[in-house]
Amino acid sequence: MLEISDLRVGYGRTTVVHGVDVKVGTGEIVAVMGHNGAGKTTLLRAAVGLLPVETGTIRLGGEDVTRAKPHRRVRLGLAYVPQGQQSFGQLTTRENLQLVADTFGAAGTARMNEALDLFPALKSLLTRRAGLLSGGQRQQLAIARALIVGPKIMLLDEPTEGIQPSVVGEIEDAIVQLAGSGMSVLLVEQHIGFALDACARYYVLESGRVSTQGAGGAANESDVRSAMAL
Amino acid sequence: MDALFSQLFAGVSLGSVLLLVALGLALTFGQMGVINMAHGEFMMAGAYTAFVVQHVVSNAGLSLLIALPLGFLAGGLLGLLLEATLLRRMHSRPLDTLLVTFGVALVLQQLARDIFGAPNVDVRAPAWLQGAVLDTTIPKTRLFILVLAVVAVSLLALALKLTPLGRRIRATVQNRDLAEASGISTTSADRITFFLGSGLAGIAGVALSLLGSIGPTLGTNYIVDAFLVVVVGGIGQLKGAVIAAFSLGVVQATFEYSTTASLAKVLLLVAIIAFLQVRPQGLVALRTRSLA
Numbered sequence: 001m002l003e004i005s006d007l008r009v010g011y012g013r014t015t016v017v018h019g020v021d022v023k024v025g026t027g028e029i030v031a032v033m034g035h036n037g038a039g040k041t042t043l044l045r046a047a048v049g050l051l052p053v054e055t056g057t058i059r060l061g062g063e064d065v066t067r068a069k070p071h072r073r074v075r076l077g078l079a080y081v082p083q084g085q086q087s088f089g090q091l092t093t094r095e096n097l098q099l100v101a102d103t104f105g106a107a108g109t110a111r112m113n114e115a116l117d118l119f120p121a122l123k124s125l126l127t128r129r130a131g132l133l134s135g136g137q138r139q140q141l142a143i144a145r146a147l148i149v150g151p152k153i154m155l156l157d158e159p160t161e162g163i164q165p166s167v168v169g170e171i172e173d174a175i176v177q178l179a180g181s182g183m184s185v186l187l188v189e190q191h192i193g194f195a196l197d198a199c200a201r202y203y204v205l206e207s208g209r210v211s212t213q214g215a216g217g218a219a220n221e222s223d224v225r226s227a228m229a230l
Numbered sequence: 231m232d233a234l235f236s237q238l239f240a241g242v243s244l245g246s247v248l249l250l251v252a253l254g255l256a257l258t259f260g261q262m263g264v265i266n267m268a269h270g271e272f273m274m275a276g277a278y279t280a281f282v283v284q285h286v287v288s289n290a291g292l293s294l295l296i297a298l299p300l301g302f303l304a305g306g307l308l309g310l311l312l313e314a315t316l317l318r319r320m321h322s323r324p325l326d327t328l329l330v331t332f333g334v335a336l337v338l339q340q341l342a343r344d345i346f347g348a349p350n351v352d353v354r355a356p357a358w359l360q361g362a363v364l365d366t367t368i369p370k371t372r373l374f375i376l377v378l379a380v381v382a383v384s385l386l387a388l389a390l391k392l393t394p395l396g397r398r399i400r401a402t403v404q405n406r407d408l409a410e411a412s413g414i415s416t417t418s419a420d421r422i423t424f425f426l427g428s429g430l431a432g433i434a435g436v437a438l439s440l441l442g443s444i445g446p447t448l449g450t451n452y453i454v455d456a457f458l459v460v461v462v463g464g465i466g467q468l469k470g471a472v473i474a475a476f477s478l479g480v481v482q483a484t485f486e487y488s489t490t491a492s493l494a495k496v497l498l499l500v501a502i503i504a505f506l507q508v509r510p511q512g513l514v515a516l517r518t519r520s521l522a
Binding site: 071 | 397398400401404408410412417
């Protein structure tokens with residue numbers, strides 16, 4: 001579904017990701033783990049198209065999108081949930097969702113209702129400004145917004161970071177449920193627990209390079225922990 | 231009393247012209263980080279559009295009604311051209327855009343001089359706009375401009391609030407990357423914003439042609455005041471620009487009533503500097519639980 005080959009990317013003259021290969025198959029959950037500053041977010045932003053690629057290629061569903069603008073990739077079925085529960089704070093919850101649904105016509109409206117069924121807590125907050133929601137609510141909104149794209153693959157950057165524990169479970173369940181329905185997931189996490197349990201494959205990034213990779217599942221936790229030198 | 235009242239009303243009507251000009255600036259600065267010094271020249275283009283239309287259609291009333299949409303189009307298309315050729319490459323580089331657009335402003339002024347000549351020209355106001363309203367000292371033209379500004383700004387506000395296009399523009403203003411990653415083409419959102427903002431300046435130009443003669447430097451007289459409105463009002467919000475434009479207009483008119491025109495300007499600038507010490511972010515600032 002998503003194939004990142006020999007990707008080098010950075011900011012200005014500083015290269016942060018040095019030749020990384022990551023593959024996500026259809027319906028697969030793939031986790032990218034690593035410490036702060038290992039290049040996880042940079043990798044995701046490049047995959048979305050928010051950072052220009054120095055060298056390497058990014059293919060989405062077989063199509064080369066290395067130079068495509070983010071909104072083009074979104075229309076090809078890529079959805080992105082950035083770090084930090086980002087939303088359009090001045091827009092209401094409904095506007096945040098409607099905004100994306102606008103692009104996809106009737107299908108968008110249908111998916112907007114489905115997304116609200118997945119996160120029913122948002123239904124009572126539709127007229128509230130997104131900037132006034134709690135962190136957990138905003139993260140649910142961010143995932144709901146991403147779902148309206150009708151994604152074939154969703155890229156999530158630390159989706160449970162800084163969120164109250166009671167909501168973390170709901171978000172994790174939603175991710176597993178979505179992958180079960182055939183959507184691919186590329187999950188970036190600093191914490192090993194859920195990501196490793198849920199994923200089919202994992203990569204550990206260290207200083208912008210893949211230091212270890214392997215199959216997911218709790219059995220490999222000690223490998224990952226030693227790779228991350230915890 | 232009458233004199234004060236008519237002076238105040240002149241202030242309100244100055245405010246409504248400033249509002250039309252400043253809205254475009256507030257939108258484009260908020261969305262793209264572009265300081266557009268050529269914005270005043272879009273207004274001049276609107277004013278000359280009124281002049282040209284009057285040459286073709288001699289009925290002053292009819293020509294005004296034709297000039298309003300054409301002025302919008304003239305300003306808007308010039309803006310679109312500027313965005314697509316130069317500013318596109320200079321997002322979030324305010325100082326570079328300041329210099330480049332200042333150059334563009336000079337070029338446009340010279341262009342106007344070459345086409346229409348250096349001396350000012352006049353546009354006749356239609357008969358139904360001549361004289362004062364009933365028994366008051368309010369000139370009908372000024373009332374017309376006020377109504378025009380209110381209608382134009384209300385339409386813009388409604389469009390921003392209720393239409394898909396408006397949602398896209400507001401989303402782009404708030405978080406460009408997130409908007410792109412949500413499937414919005416921010417490039418086309420930028421173009422449309424620039425077109426609308428510059429078009430409003432064009433309408434302001436048509437309106438100004440009712441108040442006095444117009445010349446190549448018409449825009450220069452208003453651009454600084456329009457920027458003051460943007461700074462006082464706060465970035466990226468209509469509400470702030472509306473309050474700031476009318477306040478500035480009225481405050482200036484009040485100072486002018488009690489002192490002279492130049493002293494009034496000095497007092498106004500001092501007042502603004504003092505205000506910005508207290509509220510550097512302007513009247514209306516984006517405020518949310520998160521930064522985004």
